[in-house]
Amino acid sequence: MVDLFYLIIALPLLGFFINGLFGKRINNEKVSGWISSILVFIPFVIGVGIFFQMLGMPAEERNITVNLFSWIQTGNLSVNFAYLLDPLSVSLLLIVTGIGFLIHVYSIGYMHGDPGFAKFFAFLNLFIFAMLNLILADNFLLVFLGWEGVGLCSYLLIGFWYEQKFTGDAAKKAFVVNRIGDFGFMIAMFLIFANFGTLTISEFVGSIGGFELNNPLLVAISLLFFLGATGKSAQIPLFVWLPDAMAGPTPVSALIHAATMVTAGVYLVARTSLLYALSPFTTEIILIVAILTAVVSATIALKQNDIKKILAYSTVSQLGFMFIALGVFAYHIAVFHLITHAFFKALMFLGSGSVIHGMHEEQDVRKMGGLKNKMKITFVTFFIGALAISGIPPLSGFFSKDEILYNVIAHSQIPFYIIVLLTAGITAFYMWRLMGLTFYGKPRYDEAHLHPHESPPTMTVPLIILAILSAIGGFIGLPHFTGMPNFLKQWLEPVFADATAVFLANNPANVHTITFELVLVALSVVIATTAIIIAFKKFSKQETFEEEKGFGKVLENKYYVDEAYDKAIVQPIYKTSDNFLWKIFDVKIIDGFVNGLANNISKLGFDWRRLQTGVIQDYTTIAVLGIVAFLLYLLLM
Amino acid sequence: MLEINYYLILSAFLFSIGVIGVLTRRNAIIIFMCIELMLNAINVSLVAFSSYLGDTAGQIFVFRVLTVAAAEAAVGLAIIISLYRNKDTLNIDELNILKW
Numbered sequence: 001m002v003d004l005f006y007l008i009i010a011l012p013l014l015g016f017f018i019n020g021l022f023g024k025r026i027n028n029e030k031v032s033g034w035i036s037s038i039l040v041f042i043p044f045v046i047g048v049g050i051f052f053q054m055l056g057m058p059a060e061e062r063n064i065t066v067n068l069f070s071w072i073q074t075g076n077l078s079v080n081f082a083y084l085l086d087p088l089s090v091s092l093l094l095i096v097t098g099i100g101f102l103i104h105v106y107s108i109g110y111m112h113g114d115p116g117f118a119k120f121f122a123f124l125n126l127f128i129f130a131m132l133n134l135i136l137a138d139n140f141l142l143v144f145l146g147w148e149g150v151g152l153c154s155y156l157l158i159g160f161w162y163e164q165k166f167t168g169d170a171a172k173k174a175f176v177v178n179r180i181g182d183f184g185f186m187i188a189m190f191l192i193f194a195n196f197g198t199l200t201i202s203e204f205v206g207s208i209g210g211f212e213l214n215n216p217l218l219v220a221i222s223l224l225f226f227l228g229a230t231g232k233s234a235q236i237p238l239f240v241w242l243p244d245a246m247a248g249p250t251p252v253s254a255l256i257h258a259a260t261m262v263t264a265g266v267y268l269v270a271r272t273s274l275l276y277a278l279s280p281f282t283t284e285i286i287l288i289v290a291i292l293t294a295v296v297s298a299t300i301a302l303k304q305n306d307i308k309k310i311l312a313y314s315t316v317s318q319l320g321f322m323f324i325a326l327g328v329f330a331y332h333i334a335v336f337h338l339i340t341h342a343f344f345k346a347l348m349f350l351g352s353g354s355v356i357h358g359m360h361e362e363q364d365v366r367k368m369g370g371l372k373n374k375m376k377i378t379f380v381t382f383f384i385g386a387l388a389i390s391g392i393p394p395l396s397g398f399f400s401k402d403e404i405l406y407n408v409i410a411h412s413q414i415p416f417y418i419i420v421l422l423t424a425g426i427t428a429f430y431m432w433r434l435m436g437l438t439f440y441g442k443p444r445y446d447e448a449h450l451h452p453h454e455s456p457p458t459m460t461v462p463l464i465i466l467a468i469l470s471a472i473g474g475f476i477g478l479p480h481f482t483g484m485p486n487f488l489k490q491w492l493e494p495v496f497a498d499a500t501a502v503f504l505a506n507n508p509a510n511v512h513t514i515t516f517e518l519v520l521v522a523l524s525v526v527i528a529t530t531a532i533i534i535a536f537k538k539f540s541k542q543e544t545f546e547e548e549k550g551f552g553k554v555l556e557n558k559y560y561v562d563e564a565y566d567k568a569i570v571q572p573i574y575k576t577s578d579n580f581l582w583k584i585f586d587v588k589i590i591d592g593f594v595n596g597l598a599n600n601i602s603k604l605g606f607d608w609r610r611l612q613t614g615v616i617q618d619y620t621t622i623a624v625l626g627i628v629a630f631l632l633y634l635l636l637m
Numbered sequence: 638m639l640e641i642n643y644y645l646i647l648s649a650f651l652f653s654i655g656v657i658g659v660l661t662r663r664n665a666i667i668i669f670m671c672i673e674l675m676l677n678a679i680n681v682s683l684v685a686f687s688s689y690l691g692d693t694a695g696q697i698f699v700f701r702v703l704t705v706a707a708a709e710a711a712v713g714l715a716i717i718i719s720l721y722r723n724k725d726t727l728n729i730d731e732l733n734i735l736k737w
Contacts (some may be wrong), residue, residue, distance in 0.1 A: 614736025
């Protein structure tokens, strides 16, 4: 199966070219859509083949490098189009292509009738191509190619409905904010090349093993990579672009802004786990940033009224949970939560898309209600997703969230644990507020004119598959107290072995009894259940909505973060550009220099042209005088 | 046999008269004639050198100059005629349109 690896990379790119170049000529939604979907499905099948092939190998041999061709050869820099297949990248390969395929199929239904149908699928395929480069690359430069590629696709797809100004603004915001993170990524890459002479990930990780803890160079590199991760994975302070990114079509939100691209930061940290294990300082910062992000965005989600905005803040918050896992050195748990989150968040985004589709582009939950009888499949699947994210056993979110909670209490302070536990409760609360307002109670829309309807099978079948995955996905990582083997942990063990060894060598091993673990589980389940019941009781019957006051208003306005950024960063930049860079530097200095030079030359010519009298005898006189002068010179010298 | 210097001085005189004529006269035909005078001044010195050095190449050059001068006269006079037709004057102070 590894021989067919190049197809995994090539087919989505082929799909991009087919739909991008000939989409208009094909002019057939079914053909365009299914070509794109199948060109993602084949890589998934090959990925499954590689997965089983690797399962059959001894654990330490599960590390295959596929070198397609040499990319850059200059001086001592040598970069190949080479891909690394190991348990981590293969897991993500399956997620990206698998969920990617489902979302492609869903989009066939969702984008029906859109004038840019083929273009949409071309962008989706290009995204899959870039994302696969990001997760499979064996060197940082190729990772960066994918990193920028997914950023580009994100930009193109957020601004897909470019006729409205706010989508274009959201796309630009996403792009610009991400550039800040990319800057960190690039500097980190330069530092690695300058100090280690290589860009290959395995060579870099292999050469830092002997460093002592908190080596300044490693701390700098890890912090810069984390800056990149905060951009891509929407952590404080760069999270502001993700909620705005909801301006794009809903399948895009599900694929790019929930399941795959935004987890790139988590992947990057997990990929260089040894670097972070050797930099406890950075890891501490990650933990604090992640907890802050989780709390801030979860509380914002409490008061949002746009169904997609709630899910967006929920995504930011869940990404915070993944980084919390990374912040307590629990790398495989972060990947575990990444996987389960990809299932249930893609499910809920697609579910919200189905709701929006059925409600004819209505996104305000205050104007919904009672949809559970109108859209049965959407309701049931969304129900499963909401239970999963709330952490109700035995759904997938329960396992991953509990592992994170357990690792926080095992490897960090109790206050942090309490905060994270409460945030998990808030998560359940806002999710069931969403459920109650959308699906329960009486309809609050104009029933005479609006008839919500269930979506077509291309949309509901992916929902059903994702609902099943959200329900059972957690069983790949059964917790310790069940006494059953944790498949995911064993599978990922070789990838994180070095990092875990460093961590264990520097931290006392905390051994907890099974009773202790069970108490923690019970605690979190009780909190989640309570939150669900309170939210459900309050919001499933709510009929009227009052304007928010006090702290609720602050939450509704997202802590005024956008306004603060606008005042503190955007406006000063704008003013400097306007008053100095444009009116002084550009107009006076640049234009002044260029125009002044031209003016002076023109003036010089204006004066000198008076020499041209037009009288031939003047010219001849000058010529004769010239000859005489020349002859005199010859005679006298 | 006269010394070659006399011929050269004659030639220089004729040439200078031609130059001064070209520079000072205002009638295009006179200027044209002065140019012819300069050419013939050169012819004189060429012939003088040819005789002095016993080399016929100088005389061959003179024939060339005469031929070219004849052709030039044809073209030049044609230009002068068409100038006169267009401008009704041959005073070159009035023919100064080739300028800024």
